Amino acid sequence: MKRWLKRAAITIIVLLIVGFGAFLYFIPPFFVSSPETFSKPQNDAAPGVSDIADPAQRAIAERGRYLVVTGGCIGCHQTPTPQGPDYARYLAGGAQFHNREGTFVTRNLTPDKTTGLARRSDEEVLRVLRSGVMPDGRVTSYRLMPWGSYTNWTDEDRHAVLVYLRHLKPIVHQIPDPSPPAPLADPLAVETVYAGKDYGTAAK
């Protein structure tokens, strides 16, 4: 009887350890779930444009939506949580980048008046996409904000992106300004990206 109990206890402990190991191994299930488990919510999160009354603006915004979705803006301008991007806060920013020039948090691209792109003129937004030059004249590395690719968009496609960004749902999400360089996780690296938690400040 005593022996039986002992065996049962050992079995349970072994099962728990194996189960915990399997949990660690398979979560998040990148390598076992269908790829659409990850891609579909990401792409569906981009708000539609059917509510735009003006038909020309609607067609242009639809093009902009396609460019924003396939261009992968959400990859960096997501609001990260430990469970993955918070798609309800689409393009509200908050992932963190380190390079030798400083620490940068991805910006809030929603048209919020105090923390988002509503503060920026059309010219200022287009200049970042075309030239990587921020409103204060700072030049951003093409590897942080990949303007080296977006500069190859035609002016008309960049305009479509702008129209779509202006149409997003405004979200209050304060992003800190760039700060001086912090030691990189690995000094040999050119850059390091942290996207497991939100480095911005949400509305209180």
Next chain:
Amino acid sequence: MSANFAKGDSPLFGILVGAAMVVLTIATTHTSTQSGATATVAGSAAHGKVVYDRHCVECHGKNGKGDGPASPLLTPRPRDFTSGKYKIRTTETSNVPTDEDLIRSVSQGLYGSAMPGWAGLLSDTDIRDVVAYLETMTPRFVNEPPTRVTPGAAIPESPESVSRGRLVYEKLQCRSCHGVDGRGTAAIATDFEDDWKQPLRAADLTEPWTFHGGATARDVYFRFRTGMSGTPMPSFAGTATDAEMWDLANYVLSLARKPVWSMTAPEVADLYAREAAEARRDPVKRGRYLVDTHLCAICHSPIDENGRIVDGMYMAGGQLIRVVPFGDYPTANLTSDKETGLGNWTDDQLKQAITRGILRDGTRLPPYPMDWGAFSAMTPDDLNAVIAYLRTIPAVSNKVPPPARPFLPMYLWGKFKMLILGSDPPVVIYPGNVGASGGR
């Protein structure tokens, strides 16, 4: 004006430079009324270097050779200031530009390129000083002072001038590069290179908002009159009369179409339908546009310590990206090389990798940093176009190791830290090339 000074220099230095500026400005204005053209260094090159190092290096490079970190991605490439060859000028054929030409290009930017207008971001003094610094990068400004072109009387735009200009367009064979309609249709020459062997497009004359030097009749006139140094666009001084060039300018501007931001809904629909039809006719061109705008080369090419793509290794893969704790994901060689690139991949295998992150041996990629989730939203036509273009990228042999998962206990420990202890594991990107051609 003082705000920008305050960033790098003491206010006293700013005041001194400012005072020197006033003196020099008066001096230049004085001489230019006498000689008509100046290549004098009118600003403080020393302060110009400070401005340059802060704002210009990312594209034009530390030494002004047009080889900054971002430069390999840009079409056209950033100017190489050490050559003294400038496109946008009001000076005679193959002369260097005037100070005013350069100040204008820096201030308003070059439309249709990555060069932004710096007016409003930099003070007038900063711009003048940076121009003074640029002029020290080649001895040509001192040794070969430019001769400024005096344009003949402008011919105002009129139907008569436009139809005369049309004949000039034929006479000067503009169609052989710009096409019968100004947008390349039936052009004889289509693939151009500049003096630095970089690919170049003939300007689409129906999109004046992309004309680098501006789109007034006077701007367009000067491009014919002076030529665009370093490019195949010649000067027509001597081939055409001054009046013919003014007529031609009026004709070129008459080709303009409406930009999308001024269009009505049916016009937008027409434009997008036309673009879709052109994409179906020339999928390689469309694919190139998609690849150039979708970041592919930024990761799928080896980079040096400054983050610049290594010359001759465009899309050859080999950048090491460590996704903690999931493993090492060296970027794949996307050139058409049969052994080490995509040459032996089928279209279906490529589509699985691009839109689902599944490699042909069944290896699964995490949803970042390879953005297959975003690419899965591409239309079938666009996806086919991307593949058509990838097949045309010149083969570069660079055998890249496959993705590698970490040692199991380390992997589980990494996951434990991430899932239980709540650490935020980084994605780390290394310079160099882990492929077979060239070590890190």
